[in-house]
Amino acid sequence: MKLNIEQRRIVELEPSGPMLVKGVAGSGKTTVAIRRINFLKDHYCHEEDDRILLVTYNKTLLHYIKHQYARMADADQMEAARFFSSDAEVEIATIDSLMFKEFKRHEKRIGKRYEIAKQEQARKTIILAIHEAKKSYPDVKLLTPKNSKFLMDEVEWILACSMNDVEAYQSADRVGRASGDGGTPQKLLKNSRLRAAIFDVAHHFMELLAKDGLVTFKQMNLLALEEVRRGNTNRYTHIIIDESQDLTRVQLEFLNELYREKNHSSLMFVADNTQSIYPQSWLGKGRPYTTIGYDMSGKSRTLSKNYRTTTEISTAAFNLIERDENIQSNVDFVKPALIDRHGHPPIYRFFNTPKQQAKFIAEEITVLRNDYELSDICVVARGNRHIESAAADLELAGIPCEILQNQNPDFESDKVKLVTMHSIKGLEFKVIFLIDLNKGLIPQELYEDEEDQKTIETDERKLLYVGMTRANELLYMSSVKLPSKFVKEINRNHMRMKKDAALRPFESISMANYQLTEQLVDLHSKEEVVRQWLIRELREVYGYPYELLELEYKVQQFSKKGYCDIAVNIYSGGESRPYIIAEVKSFGTGIEDALVQLKSYMEADSRAFYGIATDGLEVKIIDRQGEEVQDLPKCRSQFLPDTKNKRLYMNLKNGRQYEYAVENDVADQIEIKESGEDVLLQVHETIAVPLIGNVAAGMPALASEDYEAMNYLPREWVVSPADTFSLTVTGDSMTGAGIDKGDIVIVHQQNTATSGDIVIAVIDEEATMKKYMPMGSNILLMSENPDYEPILMRSEDVHINGRVIGVLKK
Numbered sequence: 178m179k180l181n182i183e184q185r186r187i188v189e190l191e192p193s194g195p196m197l198v199k200g201v202a203g204s205g206k207t208t209v210a211i212r213r214i215n216f217l218k219d220h221y222c223h224e225e226d227d228r229i230l231l232v233t234y235n236k237t238l239l240h241y242i243k244h245q246y247a248r249m250a251d252a253d254q255m256e257a258a259r260f261f262s263s264d265a266e267v268e269i270a271t272i273d274s275l276m277f278k279e280f281k282r283h284e285k286r287i288g289k290r291y292e293i294a295k296q297e298q299a300r301k302t303i304i305l306a307i308h309e310a311k312k313s314y315p316d317v318k319l320l321t322p323k324n325s326k327f328l329m330d331e332v333e334w335i336l337a338c339s340m341n342d343v344e345a346y347q348s349a350d351r352v353g354r355a356s357g358d359g360g361t362p363q364k365l366l367k368n369s370r371l372r373a374a375i376f377d378v379a380h381h382f383m384e385l386l387a388k389d390g391l392v393t394f395k396q397m398n399l400l401a402l403e404e405v406r407r408g409n410t411n412r413y414t415h416i417i418i419d420e421s422q423d424l425t426r427v428q429l430e431f432l433n434e435l436y437r438e439k440n441h442s443s444l445m446f447v448a449d450n451t452q453s454i455y456p457q458s459w460l461g462k463g464r465p466y467t468t469i470g471y472d473m474s475g476k477s478r479t480l481s482k483n484y485r486t487t488t489e490i491s492t493a494a495f496n497l498i499e500r501d502e503n504i505q506s507n508v509d510f511v512k513p514a515l516i517d518r519h520g521h522p523p524i525y526r527f528f529n530t531p532k533q534q535a536k537f538i539a540e541e542i543t544v545l546r547n548d549y550e551l552s553d554i555c556v557v558a559r560g561n562r563h564i565e566s567a568a569a570d571l572e573l574a575g576i577p578c579e580i581l582q583n584q585n586p587d588f589e590s591d592k593v594k595l596v597t598m599h600s601i602k603g604l605e606f607k608v609i610f611l612i613d614l615n616k617g618l619i620p621q622e623l624y625e626d627e628e629d630q631k632t633i634e635t636d637e638r639k640l641l642y643v644g645m646t647r648a649n650e651l652l653y654m655s656s657v658k659l660p661s662k663f664v665k666e667i668n669r670n671h672m673r674m675k676k677d678a679a680l681r682p683f684e685s686i687s688m689a690n691y692q693l694t695e696q697l698v699d700l701h702s703k704e705e706v707v708r709q710w711l712i713r714e715l716r717e718v719y720g721y722p723y724e725l726l727e728l729e730y731k732v733q734q735f736s737k738k739g740y741c742d743i744a745v746n747i748y749s750g751g752e753s754r755p756y757i758i759a760e761v762k763s764f765g766t767g768i769e770d771a772l773v774q775l776k777s778y779m780e781a782d783s784r785a786f787y788g789i790a791t792d793g794l795e796v797k798i799i800d801r802q803g804e805e806v807q808d809l810p811k812c813r814s815q816f817l818p819d820t821k822n823k824r825l826y827m828n829l830k831n832g833r834q835y836e837y838a839v840e841n842d843v844a845d846q847i848e849i850k851e852s853g854e855d856v857l858l859q860v861h862e863t864i865a866v867p868l869i870g871n872v873a874a875g876m877p878a879l880a881s882e883d884y885e886a887m888n889y890l891p892r893e894w895v896v897s898p899a900d901t902f903s904l905t906v907t908g909d910s911m912t913g914a915g916i917d918k919g920d921i922v923i924v925h926q927q928n929t930a931t932s933g934d935i936v937i938a939v940i941d942e943e944a945t946m947k948k949y950m951p952m953g954s955n956i957l958l959m960s961e962n963p964d965y966e967p968i969l970m971r972s973e974d975v976h977i978n979g980r981v982i983g984v985l986k987k
């Protein structure tokens with residue numbers, strides 16, 4: 178892979194202390210971090226004690242990065258220059274393992290062993306701590322076991338941020354907590370009695386745990402920080418911190434202690450705040466780097482091009498976060514730039530039961546095996562429980578799989594991988610199944626207080642964003658029972674119901690927006706909502722106008738009559754006939770019966786080419802042989818009724834006849850063919866000829882704007898556009914010349930005529946159309962209809978108004 182210019186610049190940047198690389202998901206931040214190791218090793222590790230550390234957030238990412246680094250190292254082996262690189266030590270480790278090591282040193286030094294408190298122990302202890310604090314703060318209402326979750330989170334935050342004294346906590350900005358913006362009072366006011374009470378809870382909590390020889394993870398980190406500050410640990414000349422947006426303040430301070438500042442040293446923070454998914458993260462909440470002692474002005478670089486996912490997947494993922502004010506307003510927010518790589522939009526499916534979801538995944542994977550290795554596929558869920566149950570389902574379906582949290586995962590094993598949304602951060606797979614996107618599961622419903630709940634929803638939204646942006650090529654999303662509100666927020670245009678069909682996922686349509694209601698018998702029937710959704714898809718996605726759709730289409734089956742839910746009628750050879758027929762069932766009730774019905778209708782009326790059966794949840798499209806096909810064809814212009822106004826034009830100037838067609842709503846777009854020919858003649862210029870009345874009415878002044886309509890003709894058909902007008906034929910005296918009542922004659926205004934011309938002549942103030950035959954000083958005006966006698970007039974009694982140069986037949 179060739180790095181882009183900005184990526185290469187970052188890899189090869191001259192070290193000068195702290196720097197920040199921010200970028201969108203998939204922009205190559207980790208790639209750059211890995212490549213930079215070798216660059217630093219080759220050029221900035223010339224002293225004996227120079228060491229490089231790449232820190233990752235979690236174990237899965239660690240294994241993944243080690244796997245990538247090993248691959249890159251293999252490729253690099255071949256480069257001769259690398260034989261001369263330094264032997265500087267490179268360590269790739271998770272932040273937890275680094276801190277745990279230090280914690281162990283701490284234990285050893287003080288000769289005491291701690292036990293990590295289990296969740297249940299911590300929960301019980303916080304309740305005891307609340308009771309203790311209540312003794313000093315009886316007036317603080319929040320101090321009740323009912324709020325133990327809120328208080329536990331706050332205590333954890335105090336520990337994660339190393340708020341050692343109450344003053345520090347009293348003055349801290351509690352970014353990420355309910356701010357009172359929603360009109361409710363802000364709970365955690367600075368310098369408040371409430372904060373003092375919470376700090377007291379934290380104090381009792383730690384004291385109570387200590388009595389039992391217990392510590393929490395956060396306390397363990399504090400002890401590690403204390404230990405590393407003693408200065409007996411090996412330090413690193415270069416530290417690269419991947420996913421730094423997720424670290425707590427204590428973790429960041431710890432890494433700062435591990436950093437050995439030299440003239441050629443560097444400390445690179447790699448971050449994407451849009452992927453900050455932990456409530457206790459420090460920088461990810463938008464805090465400036467100055468809060469940890471670094472001034473990043475002029476020292477940050479941005480990567481905005483997403484190389485990982487297709488434009489379609491990126492667009493849907495971005496749609497999920499773009500409405501969240503908290504995300505958009507973060508100081509380090511970077512808007513993704515899309516690369517021109519297209520693929521399937523995310524496929525979204527909804528299921529009534531977990532079993533249906535499991536069946537769908539297994540079936541889909543079985544088909545995907547034609548194009549993908551099992552190791553390309555990863556199933557992702559919000560929590561461990563769902564991952565475990567999905568793994569069991571896959572095993573049951575005979576699909577080998579492996580949960581990635583396990584020690585030393587083998588990324589290349591021929592097994593489908595399963596992982597939680599938190600652990601998939603930083604990883605990528607060609608195919609991702611995001612399962613159980615259910616109400617209550619994502620966002621988790623943790624707080625009763627609406628404001629508190631809202632604060633965690635931004636992190637939860639980012640978590641789903643992380644999951645969506647892991648897919649290289651295909652992203653499946655699914656819900657069981659009630660869909661997550663996040664899924665409902667993604668614009669339906671960005672998702673599909675099936676991999677190879679253009680149908681968007683089901684969406685319920687309100688009755689006020691029902692279409693073709695004049696054809697409906699029962700607006701309230703359960704099936705109607707599914708039918709209306711399908712009508713909308715046929716209209717908006719496949720382009721079939723409502724005029725082509727017929728509801729309750731009658732199908733004659735021997736002696737029986739059946740009524741098909743929708744027929745899409747198309748026009749062919751001027752005739753209308755069914756092209757697609759559809760059977761719908763009430764939402765989620767299955768499509769087996771619908772398919773049977775559909776097939777019998779298609780057998781009875783063999784004109785339909787395609788059938789579609791759906792219950793809004795499942796969909797099947799079949800051809801007239803009953804075979805399943807991937808998609809319906811889109812509407813083509815030849816399916817529509819002919820909207821052209823076709824007429825015959827008799828050109829009296831050259832004696833030829835033409836087929837004249839004009840689009841109804843674009844009158845100046847005319848098509849001309851010589852009669853009987855297939856080839857369209859080129860019309861270089863059209864002119865508008867006013868229709869100013871009818872023949873019997875004579876000819877009003879041409880200048881009058883009071884004409885009835887315009888007829889457009891090719892310029893070459895007339896002599897002089899300014900002297901040309903047209904009249905509607907009222908009588909039948911010229912039928913023999915092919916000019917009938919209702920036709921339009923095109924007239925060139927002139928006072929003279931030659932023998933045989935058809936003219937508009939005025940006799941006794943009455944206009945008439947006749948054939949002009951001069952006979953000495955007389956003129957014979959002939960009809961082309963044996964019912965009418967020729968009229969012989971003296972020349973001076975006949976006034977010629979114009980000559981008919983063409984006839985536009987009715």
Ligand SMILES: Nc1ncnc2c1ncn2[C@@H]1O[C@H](COP(=O)(O)OP(=O)(O)OP(=O)(O)O)[C@@H](O)[C@H]1O
Pocket residue numbers: 178179180181184200201202203204205206207208209449452484485602603604605646
């Ligand atoms: N210049 C490039 N050309 C082609 N592919 C690239 C380029 N840079 C990165 N990639 C690919 O894009 C994908 C994402 O890269 P990487 O994992 O480094 O991104 P990231 O910014 O760390 O993503 P995230 O923050 O979402 O974990 C990888 O498959 C990587 O190989």
